[in-house]
Amino acid sequence: MLKKSLIAxxxxxxxxxxxxxxxTINGFASIKAGMTLDSDDTLYGYEDSPDFKNESLFxxxxxxxxxxxxxxxxxxxxxGNEDFDVGFEWAFISYQLTDDVRINAGRLRTPFYKYxxxxxxxxxxxxxxxxxxxxxxGFDNIEGVSLxxxxxxxxxxxxxxxxxxxxxxEARISGTDVNAEIENIVGVTWELGKDWYSxxxxxxxxxxxxxxxxxxxQPGVTFGDFFAGLSGAGFGALVNEIDINEEDxxxxxxxxxxxxxxxxxxxxxxxxxxxxxxxxxQKNFYVSIGHRFDSITPYVSYEKEDNEAKTEIxxxxxATLPPQLLLPxxxxxxxxxxxxxxxxxxxxxxxxxxxxxKVQYSSEDNELADLRQDVLAFGVDVVF
Amino acid sequence: xxxxxxxxxxxxxxxxxxxxxxxxVVNPANANAVSADDLSRLFLGRTSNFxxxxxxxxxxxxxxQPARDEFDNKVLNRSSAQLKAYWSKLVFTxxxxxxxxxxxxxxxxxxxxxxxxxxxxxxxxxxDSSVKVVASF
Numbered sequence: 248m249l250k251k252s253l254i255a256x257x258x259x260x261x262x263x264x265x266x267x268x269x270x271t272i273n274g275f276a277s278i279k280a281g282m283t284l285d286s287d288d289t290l291y292g293y294e295d296s297p298d299f300k301n302e303s304l305f306x307x308x309x310x311x312x313x314x315x316x317x318x319x320x321x322x323x324x325x326x327g328n329e330d331f332d333v334g335f336e337w338a339f340i341s342y343q344l345t346d347d348v349r350i351n352a353g354r355l356r357t358p359f360y361k362y363x364x365x366x367x368x369x370x371x372x373x374x375x376x377x378x379x380x381x382x383x384x385g386f387d388n389i390e391g392v393s394l395x396x397x398x399x400x401x402x403x404x405x406x407x408x409x410x411x412x413x414x415x416x417e418a419r420i421s422g423t424d425v426n427a428e429i430e431n432i433v434g435v436t437w438e439l440g441k442d443w444y445s446x447x448x449x450x451x452x453x454x455x456x457x458x459x460x461x462x463x464x465q466p467g468v469t470f471g472d473f474f475a476g477l478s479g480a481g482f483g484a485l486v487n488e489i490d491i492n493e494e495d496x497x498x499x500x501x502x503x504x505x506x507x508x509x510x511x512x513x514x515x516x517x518x519x520x521x522x523x524x525x526x527x528x529q530k531n532f533y534v535s536i537g538h539r540f541d542s543i544t545p546y547v548s549y550e551k552e553d554n555e556a557k558t559e560i561x562x563x564x565x566a567t568l569p570p571q572l573l574l575p576x577x578x579x580x581x582x583x584x585x586x587x588x589x590x591x592x593x594x595x596x597x598x599x600x601x602x603x604x605k606v607q608y609s610s611e612d613n614e615l616a617d618l619r620q621d622v623l624a625f626g627v628d629v630v631f
Numbered sequence: 632x633x634x635x636x637x638x639x640x641x642x643x644x645x646x647x648x649x650x651x652x653x654x655x656v657v658n659p660a661n662a663n664a665v666s667a668d669d670l671s672r673l674f675l676g677r678t679s680n681f682x683x684x685x686x687x688x689x690x691x692x693x694x695x696q697p698a699r700d701e702f703d704n705k706v707l708n709r710s711s712a713q714l715k716a717y718w719s720k721l722v723f724t725x726x727x728x729x730x731x732x733x734x735x736x737x738x739x740x741x742x743x744x745x746x747x748x749x750x751x752x753x754x755x756x757x758x759d760s761s762v763k764v765v766a767s768f
Contacts, residue, residue: 271728273722273723275719275723306723308722308723310725310728320725322723337724337725339725341725346679346680349726351725356724364720364723364724364726365719365720365723365724367723368719368720368723370715370716370719371716371719371720371723372716395726397677399677399678404677542710542712597710597712600694600711600712600715601715603712630715630719
C-alpha cells in the first residue's frame with residue numbers, strides 16, 4: 248500500500264497532474280522462462296539454456312481523469328530483453344468527444360492486428376505469446392492521433408478506429424539495428440462483434456524508409472557502398488527498385504474470433520507490401536482453437552508465413568548486369584524469401600483471480616532453410 | 632473447516648433461492664426499463680446510456696461479494712477471470728474503464744438513492760424503498 252502510494256506520488260509528479268486529479272493505477276507483469284530444445288537452435292529470443300528474462304516484462308499504467316471528459320494515460324514498461332530499461336510504451340491524452348467518439352493523441356499502439364493493443368498484456372489472452380509468424384512485423388508504436396467510434400449497428404457492436412501518425416524507430420536487418428521510419432501513416436480498422444463472434448479488418452498505408460545502407464553485405468562492404476557502385480555503373484534505376492526510401496507501404500489484415508460453448512476460435516490473415524524495395528510481399532496467417540474447461544484452457548494453433556522474394560526486380564537486368572553486380576542483387580532480393588509453418592500447443596490455467604499460469608510448446612519449420620526449431624516456455628501473467 | 636463448508640452448502644441449498652436472488656436497482660426517479668441485454672452492455676462498457684438516451688453510471692459490487700459472482704455468471708455470462716481478461720484489454724489500451732466498485736449492498740443502495748444516473752445490483756433481501764427494482768435474477 249505504501250509502495251503503491253509512493254509510485255502514485257512519483258508518477259503523478261511526472262505527469263504534473265494537479266493534486267485534485269483522480270488517479271487510477273493499474274499494472275501487469277509477465278514472468279516467463281523458456282529454452283530451445285536443440286543445442287544450435289534460436290527462436291523467439293531463446294537459446295538452448297533456460298532463460299527467465301527474454302519474454303518477461305513489467306508495466307505500470309497511470310490514468311489521471313482531469314474531468315470535463317479529458318484524461319491522461321501513461322504506461323511505463325520494462326522488458327527483460329531490453330534489460331528491464333523502463334520506457335513509455337503508451338503515453339496519450341484522451342478526449343471523449345461524444346458518448347460514441349473518443350480521441351487519443353500521443354504515443355499509441357499501431358493497430359495492425361486484433362491483439363496489437365494488448366499484446367503485452369498476457370493475462371488478456373490464452374496463448375503464452377501472440378503468434379509470431381503474423382505478429383513479428385515490428386513498428387509496434389506510432390506517435391499520432393486516433394479516433395475511436397463505437398456504436399450499435401442492428402444487433403452488432405461496431406468499433407471503428409481511424410489512426411494517423413508516424414513511426415520513428417529501429418528495424419533489424421541481418422542482425423544490424425538500423426533506423427526505420429514510416430511517415431504519413433493513415434489507417435482504418437473496423438471490428439463488428441455479436442454475442443459470440445467478431446470480424447475485424449485493418450488497412451494502413453504509409454511511406455516507409457529503412458536505413459539499410461549501413462548493413463554489411465559482406466565483410467567490408469555495406470549496402471550503401473554497393474548501391475553507390477551500382478549507381479556509378481549506370482544502374483541507378485535498379486537501386487531505386489531495391490532501396491527502402493520513402494516507399495509506399497500497405498498493410499491489410501483480416502481477423503475472426505468465436506467464443507461459443509466454451510470453444511474458442513481465432514484466425515487472422517495479413518498482407519504486407521512495400522513497393523519499390525527489396526522487402527518481400529508477406530502473406531501470413533494463423534488459426535487457433537482452444538477449449539475452456541472451467542479454469543483450464545488448452546489450445547493448439549497453426550501459423551503459416553509465405554514471404555515471396557521480388558525476383559521481378561532483377562529479371563529485366565539478367566542480360567545487362569555484369570555477374571559481379573547481378574549476384575549480390577539477386578542475393579539481397581532472395582534473402583527476403585521465407586516460408587515457414589509453426590505448430591503451437593499449450594494451455595492457460597487460471598490459478599488465481601489475478602494471475603494465469605501458461606505453458607506453450609512451439610515448433611517452427613523453416614521450409615527454405617529446411618530447419619525445424621522447437622521452443623518450450625512457461626510462465627505467469629498477472630494484472631493488478 | 633469441512634464441517635463449516637458442509638453447513639454452508641446445506642444452508643445454500645435450503646435457502647438457495649433467497650440467498651441467490653439479486654435485484655437490479657436504479658434511482659426511484661429513473662423511469663427507464665432495463666433488459667438483460669441492456670444490463671450486459673452497461674456493465675461491459677459497451678454503452679453508457681439508458682434506453683431514453685440519458686447517462687447511466689453502472690456500479691459494481693466488490694469482488695468477493697456473493698451478489699457479484701451471481702451477477703457476473705447469470706447476467707454477464709462470464710467467469711470472474713474472463714471478466715478480468717476482458718477489462719484488462721480495455722484498461723491497458725485506453726478504451727474503457729470498468730464500473731466503479733462499492734464495498735457492499737448498503738454502499739450501492741446509498742449511491743443509487745443519491746444519483747439519478749446510477750444503476751447497481753444488490754441481494755434482493757437488501758431492497759428497500761430508497762431504490763427501485765428494475766430486474767431480478
